[in-house]
Amino acid sequence: MSIDDFCRCTPAEFRAIADSYVKTEERHERSEWNRTRMMCVLLLQPYSSSRIDPQELMRFPWEEGTGDQDEKLTTKEIWDRFERVKREQGLL
Numbered sequence: 001m002s003i004d005d006f007c008r009c010t011p012a013e014f015r016a017i018a019d020s021y022v023k024t025e026e027r028h029e030r031s032e033w034n035r036t037r038m039m040c041v042l043l044l045q046p047y048s049s050s051r052i053d054p055q056e057l058m059r060f061p062w063e064e065g066t067g068d069q070d071e072k073l074t075t076k077e078i079w080d081r082f083e084r085v086k087r088e089q090g091l092l
Helices: 003-008 011-047 075-088
Strands: none
Touching: none
């Protein structure tokens, strides 16, 4: 957005632009995490005697049925869950 466009925006227009930008970035971030999760499943599956469910390996707050939708996971919490599932699957 140019400075001129910014100066001509009403507060409501700017809010709509900002909201759209945030949603686009969130979709991109979720897509990256989903790819990471699938790579982990593909890497771990040959070493497991049972099928690894990607959502059991890593659950994300934005997925339905994960409990509290307002829960924010830190990177450490995600890795802790990942390690726990690896232990449960006998991969450690």
